[in-house]
Amino acid sequence: MSHTLKYSYTLLAPIYDAIVDSPTRATRHQSLTQLNDVTAQTILLCGVGSGLDFPHLPLGANYVGIDLTPAMLKRAHQRLTPRLSTKLHQGDVMQLPYPNACYDQIIMHLILSVVPEPQRALNEAMRVVKAGGKIIILDKFLRAGQHAPIRRLINPLISKIATRTDVVFESLQRPVEVTLLSDKPALLNGWFRYIVLEKTVVHNDISTNE
Template sequence: MSLKHSYTLIAPFYDRAIARATLAARRRSLAALNPEAGRVLLAGVGTGLDLPHLPPQHHYVGIDLNRAMLGRALPRAGQVDFQPVQGDAQRLPFAAGAFDMAVLHLILAVVPEPADCLAEIARVVRPGGQVLVFDKFLRRGQPALLRRLINPLLRRVATRLDLVFEDLLVATPQLALEHDQPALAGGWFRMLRLRRL
């Protein structure tokens, strides 16, 4: 089953499973957005759980592979300047340097090729721009035997449990890590702030 199809099935239940558990971390991550007005890409916007917490001065473009998720996101936009786009975060339909900032909340562990996704973010964010990441990552060398054991099954329908962010960063030298903070589940979920070089 492809992620597009599995998330079509998951969409009606996604908010109940994820919203409350991630609310505080999402708010903390989004509070780090540059206050200067700009264009912000919301990669993997999903059902729009971030939208009610976004500062109003920016223009937001939210991309998601799944139409059902985007349909649930639209009502959450409220007064925020928000443009939904159906598309693949691994092959972004935007020009190089088109955005001042990007937000990647719970997307890198979902897409089949997270390195491609992060490379695309580096391409579409202008030099000096900001990238905020909130997701679950293992540390290099961390055993996490149970996560690794169930990962082959779970990654086919929902999310990866074995992703190491440092490996993605090495493959994307245009991005520099500025801040790394544990967020949830004993530091499995992390909030990261990157700068486009």
């Protein structure tokens, strides 16, 4: 299904900013204020799209944006500025081409509810983030048990074109070292949420009694 999304985002690329930029600008700015101090950090943007986050990113870090769709990456490339150190890669967020624990923080704006297997995308983010690093999520999720009949009804079609509307964040598994730091409503009565996860250091409590 990723290939279907690649086709649809190729078609959406020329109009994506006109549809998405203005309604999400303040919200994505607010989301990015939740980053830790970014000085000298390396930060990954999963599903970077056309780079609508770029104007809101704090300076001082090295950013890497990955996306499946070359047409979206081309738009992101046009949005690059010299003040922001940014590299762009084509790739799949469900199979990130990076080693374990190599990013200080991860940004996942409007991607977990887009990919066909959000659990795989989250697993990959949790794998590549370093201990102490945050995963900043801005996305639309249903609550566990929420009926939302229209969103569930349209999901089979719209999930193939642009985005899923049936992802329940609470159904995604996290290992013990990943803590939910915050979960707040963002847009549309809390359909869109600001969620922050943190990968903590797990200390093996080895006490020796001599």
